[in-house]
Amino acid sequence: MTSLALTRDRIARVRPGPALAALLIAAFLLLFLVVPVVQVIFVAFQDKTTGAFTLVNFADFFRNDLFMRSFGNSVYVSAMSVVVASLLALPLAYLTTRFEFRGAVLIQSLGIIPLIMPPFIGAVAMQLLFGRNGSVNLLLRDHFGFSIPFMEGLNGVIFVQSIHYFPFILINLSASLKNIDRAMEESAQNLGCHGFRLFRRIVFPLAMPGYVAGASLVFIKVFDDLGTPLLLNVNDMLAPQAYLRISSIGIADPMGYVISVVLIACSLLALWVSALAMRGKDYATVQRGGGGLARRRMKPLELVAAYAVVLLILVLVLAPHIGLGLLSFATIWSFSPLPDAFTLKHYHTVFTESGQYITNTLLYASLAALLDVVIGTAIAYLVLRTKLPGRQWLDYVAMAALAVPGVVLGIGYLRSFYGVPMPFSGQPLSNFWLILVFALAIRRLPYALRACTAALQQVSSSLEEAAENLGATKLRTVGRIVVPLMSGGILAGFVTSFATAAVELSATIMLVHSQSDAPLAYGLYVYMQSAAGRGPGAALGIFAVIIVGLGTYLSHVVIERGRRERGQDH
């Protein structure tokens, strides 16, 4: 242990300021990440009545048909979502990297649009468009006499998830394709290779790490997601089962914990597999003067085909948004391709009855995001700029949140904080709204931390040394030099955290105690439970899309402006 090896000499050199910050962060991570998760794992291995160590809970899990079916379904849905998402992403990535294609801008927006709306919000709208009696199938049946089961059972989850998550594959795959040096391809041509063989032997293997990274991310996200299956009323999957066990039987029932452990194990497994696939394969081969594969102009027929593919995917990607928009203005929409009539009533309902959802969301998400960038910046600084023993562990622990599904964190919080009474009111601590903020902050911390670390890595330490040399203290240097130079990255981290926290459902749904404390995502879930609530629910969903979309756009503008001002325009 490093701490034991500390000599008096080394202790003397550790400054009190960074050490204090490190201790505070460590305490926060311990209390709101490590303890709840360890608690969950602990309970899964505990006998319900005696509290002794046992494997009987796991035996029960594997003997239970419902759980085994749920497990199988979760694996199947995640794997199929990866397949469908790949089918959407591959042609788009190929088009942008291989051809001089004006539609590239369109493809870039395709990569962002789905991400600004969480899948569960669009799920109901997708039912209305693609469900058994949705617009598309009604039209198909009327005109051609058949229908397509897009949304039947697990199909619905796969369909909604892959439309939402394919950008992860698109972005990663495009990036690694762009990182292949042109000489890689040319040298193969020079040695007599061309066409599909060239793609199979050189281009595809070099792009593989990017694809695996994207695909494993999609797998984990889909495997852990609670909101989409819940809203589509598909309950025989793992995350919904964990939620239903806890919410219907209670926090003492061990099965919820066992499922949580299985979820964590699967996330870790997927991360491990992708790490294994990527090991020793840092294939970024672009040399100076190089840059990307050779592009060529498309022939007219190819151009038509390319636009057809892009437009088809664009329509699919926009379908949830369009459906949601229609639904939010619809009087009645049932068994017809389009709503019967339009109204503003639902927006009125949301404003008068449910304003608290929106204000709560803004409050929680901005607090969580603020917490994230403060902690993210601090950890980045501690890791990169100090010699504090054990500093690397702050980074590891914060990143570990990536492998903890929201529903698991929610269960862990319930278990850890339900028994702790609040001062004065005597209410359980887990009912306190700030706990929700902490849960959101922990969930989004890995993204903010990476953004802050990347930003700090770009600030040369000689800039700091210059400030100190001219008489600034460490703290003043951080305030006047480091943080301003990191501002672009910090802002990006803030917005990502904010936008995703604003529509988080998995952890939220476990922890919301009263309607008045509930954020938007929870309100939406409640509305969507009844047919009458769909309209207002959709209107609320539109608000969510606007909040997230606006945030994303603003950060883009600010970051671009900052980059231009600092002349980093390349």
Next chain:
Amino acid sequence: MKTTDRASEGNPIMNHQFSPAALAPRIESVGVDIEGVNLSYGSNHVLKDVNLAIRPGEFFAFLGPSGCGKTTLLRLIAGFNTAQQGEVRIGGRDISVLPPHRRDVGMVFQSYALWPHMTVRRNVAFGLEERRVPRAEIERRVDAALDLVGLKHLADRRPSQLSGGQQQRVALARTVVIEPKILLLDEPLSNLDAKLRVQMRQELLSLQRKLGLTTIFVTHDQEEANTICDRIAVMDDGRVQQVGTPQDLYDHPANLFVAGFLGTANVLDGTVQGGDGGSVFVGAGITPVALPPSVAPGAAGKLMFRPQNLIIRQDGTPPAPGHARLAGRIRHREFLGASIRYAVDVGGQLVQVDAPHQAGDALLAPDAPIILDLAADKARFLSR
């Protein structure tokens, strides 16, 4: 580069002699003819009426500053870009319409372009596999090629585990193993450190000599081109400025660009006037210099000579026959070891003079006046 890599670059690999006997007997060397080539990217005219005849078995260099079009011309031969006009013939056959993979032209890329997902052996075998060579023969020829560059013991490593010099050898082996008609080298030494570069260029030359492979070498380094190439095409601004042996180019540059690019050149402004014995060059601070009869009085141009063409006179004797005399004042000096370079102000123009140095010789003081003699037949009058 890691220090361990550097260590492995020392003996014995470093001193390995290429042994071409291991490779299959070479097919006959072929020449390359480039005729009337014009190439533009949009409004950017990159190659302007390029004509070259590269002889079979020759080690030929495209030499020029960056942006002169030398790499574009090399890539044109390999088929990675297309000229709007003109043709390229290899062994008399027009290859302008062939796609890169059917040209049989081996190219070693500046970045080596070794595929990181394949071992050294797989990299080298790639071109033979594409040619559907039988498996047993592939193994035999890959072994021979790796033997040739002294890397057989590293055949199962990944490129990322090799040092820069080793990667360079793998790239070379990967190219020569397919027995291409000609070999193209795109700044192959630019990614190596200075010491290794000197070593590698000798090895390149001995490999080329033994294989008898017509080779084109692109570089911006005149020393590199001078030391290993039979002939050089000096390029600037998309045009071939001059073609010749290194000595030719240095001693008889066709224009001021070639003169300056192949070494330090003193250039004096002045006029050409008619005299008794023919034209003479008249300039400030210099006695008239006799010019060859081909230069007519009134011709525009400059007088060019090398720093070592000047002789410092301190004894006050008149210039020997056929010599012109320059009078100036030393501005500053650089001690180079074997010689001392003085910058001398001659009639308002700076002239560099190299004086050989021996231990015990005194240096001339800056600001001292100085008399210099120049043999007229060493100076050249260049019209552009």
